[in-house]
């Protein structure tokens with residue numbers, strides 16, 4: 216098929232009219248992109264048309280170095296073009312063109328999703344939000360308005376002089392968009408809830424190009440859906456976040472030998488069961504050769520007593536000595552300690568009620584270690600097992616702040632995650648299969664012990680998991696209804712290539 220040319224849009228020009236007047240294009244659309252040739256022609260036309268509207272913000276046939284910025288190499292796919300919108304209006308024009316031309320697309324923010332096509336695409340258009348940054352703090356300091364292209368480290372730094380922060384990720388090199396739309400678990404979630412619960416307003420571009428605000432007064436149903444409903448409803452172009460009065464904090468980070476794991480897990484369990492102090496948080500990462508614990512207290516302190524159970528365990532090495540520092544100094548140190556290593560990655564989520572005995576977490580750890588050591592022998596894959604404490608206060612905050620769609624059971628719980636890094640594409644299936652096996656064994660163990668919870672945390676879920684279904688049938692149906700209301704043509708279900716989509720839940 217011959218090239219379909221370029222459609223031009225200007226203030227007195229309606230794109231849909233131009234479509235009506237272009238018979239070659241109409242034919243292509245009627246064929247529905249059935250052949251590879253028409254599909255490719257439509258994608259090229261979409262890229263050129265967006266380029267004619269946005270100018271240099273569109274890279275046709277991009278250099279792989281522009282495409283391959285996703286965290287996981289398994290997501291390094293080269294799109295037909297990359298669109299870098301600079302405003303909500305740019306996003307609006309882009310999405311209208313993609314809808315009219317039935318063009319597949321993906322949206323990339325930080326690019327940390329490890330699932331191919333969630334924020335990468337081979338045959339289609341990649342919308343990369345990195346140019347849509349910007350951080351503004353309201354005069355009263357109550358709200359930080361953040362573009363999806365901003366970096367968390369810049370947000371933390373901007374708020375630091377005000378003695379404030381926001382409920383952000385533990386490592387600052389995570390994207391703003393995916394983190395919040397998936398819920399967002401922070402060091403400060405015990406005290407203030409999930410990141411999504413601290414959003415006052417989302418500015419979002421809908422599939423028909425309309426730019427709307429979603430908050431408790433305007434489009435409250437969409438507001439609810441965005442607090443954990445992922446990429447199903449539109450492209451969020453600004454997050455207005457409630458700030459929280461935290462700057463000066465206490466923290467430490469230490470590693471322990473594998474032989475200390477039972478003691479570390481016992482201490483972790485005692486802290487969970489006993490600690491009524493929502494200011495305390497623990498980032499527990501167990502590796503194949505050692506185990507690392509970050510203790511955080513959200514005020515200045517001297518050896519906070521809530522962590523007493525840890526102080527007598529033999530430390531192998533302090534990666535960060537007990538410090539009275541700031542949110543900025545902690546997150547900077549963590550970013551240095553955990554740089555993004557170029558590799559293939561995946562993660563997988565499971566959750567359970569807090570255990571009533573040490574037995575199951577330790578047993579789960581040994582199951583995990585045995586399996587992942589075998590995997591390392593055959594593939595050189597490295598793995599980390601994280602247990603994330605979710606206190607009841609976190610769940611209650613969500614309800615207090617207007618609720619979210621996660622459908623969390625109001626009991627203290629743990630969100631487990633395995634993260635695996637490996638090198639070779641030939642091992643993709645083996646590694647993913649092994650991850651599935653381990654989580655299944657964990658789940659079976661938890662079911663036997665009566666501690667299993669269905670919830671799968673979207674931000675730790677693997678591509679074949681179904682976090683939206685784990686929110687429960689009622690919430691899932693409500694999310695579907697909201698999607699039908701705000702995306703009548705179902706552009707985000709039919710043309711968006713990946714993501715945890717309602718159409719696949």
Ligand SMILES: Cc1cc2nc3c(=O)[nH]c(=O)nc-3n(C[C@H](O)[C@H](O)[C@H](O)COP(=O)(O)OP(=O)(O)OC[C@H]3O[C@@H](n4cnc5c(N)ncnc54)[C@H](O)[C@@H]3O)c2cc1C
Nearest residue numbers: 324325326327328334385390392393394399400446451714
């Ligand atoms: C090293 C590391 C540390 C992490 N730490 C934490 C943590 O502390 N707490 C936590 O909760 N999670 C954490 N995560 C998980 C992380 O939050 C998720 O992977 C999240 O999806 C990443 O967001 P992103 O914008 O970087 O990803 P992307 O891959 O760019 O996007 C993920 C999904 O969100 C969609 N999306 C992104 N932005 C928008 C937008 N503006 N509008 C519409 N859709 C959008 C994308 O299309 C895609 O489907 C971590 C992950 C890693 C790898």
